[in-house]
Amino acid sequence: MNDLQPTKPQTDLATLDDLQQATLTYINKSKADNTKNAYQNDWNQFAAWCEHHGLQPLPAEPRTVALYLTHEAQSGRKASTIQRRISSISQAHQAKGYDSPTLNALVRSTWAGIKNTHGTAQEGKKPLLIEHVRAIAEALPDSLLGVRDRALLLTDFAGAFRRSELVNIDMKDVEFTTDGVVISLRRSKTDQEGSGERIGIPYGSTPLTCPVRALRAWLDQAGITEGAVFRSVNRHGQVQAKGLSDKAVALIVKRAVELIGLNPDEYSGHSTRSGLATSAAKAGVSERVIMKQTRHKSTQTVRKYIKEGELFAENAAARVGL
Incomplete structure (x- = not known):
């Protein structure tokens, strides 16, 4: 027998089982936790509606999906919410190996009609x-x-x-330099592969509003040298070991705007991020530079902020001598 003749590979069923489990784990990690939670909530809503009306959610008939979208529109759901519902239904079908009913002409026509009737303008929180x-x-x-x-x-x-x-910034991600502070993001919404990004925050023009000095003051007074940077403080003035939740950030923003007489219902945890983009646009900062700091991958959202920030820049009414 020729010793060089290739031999038939042996199949290790235990190893294949392990690989199958690992593959499922990777698939589960392919989307951010917040996205997965939103998809799951949307799917639960759709499945409950189907059960209430005696309809099958998986696989769903295109007619079922069209009726559900109509129900959502007539219930006053925002177009952005309905759009996410469509994505969630599609994702659930694809995950189980079914063709997505959302691609059917009936569903697409229903969705187009909803957008034309109710519009797609979003009522976002103020920056x-x-x-x-x-x-x-x-x-x-x-x-x-x-x-x-x-x-x-x-x-x-x-x-x-x-x-x-x-809320996920850790002390090991913070580096104070002569120019300011560099914060390393190990993973973000637009960087699910975890390649990492470094965000530079420069010194401010005045000590009271300088983010670098403010961060240094918090770390020194709280005695934080490792672990989560932003933490809760109990009613006894004691800094807790656990980091804040994203919901806590929204509450802090609302409490802060109320402090200066603004309506907290009009602001959210996203208001600081949109506020930087809008303020930068008002100051004449270019789209490219704004996107570098905000790390937006698409120009669509950033241009919305720029449009808002430039409402009174190069304004025709301001130049006619009213």
């Missing part, structure tokens, strides 16, 4: 502009909680962080 941030920094008390909130809001605004990014 927290630079003048608001300055006023908040001045109004916050010098207590430990006030020092934390000042550091959090100034860092959040200057770094244009998403809430999930902000």
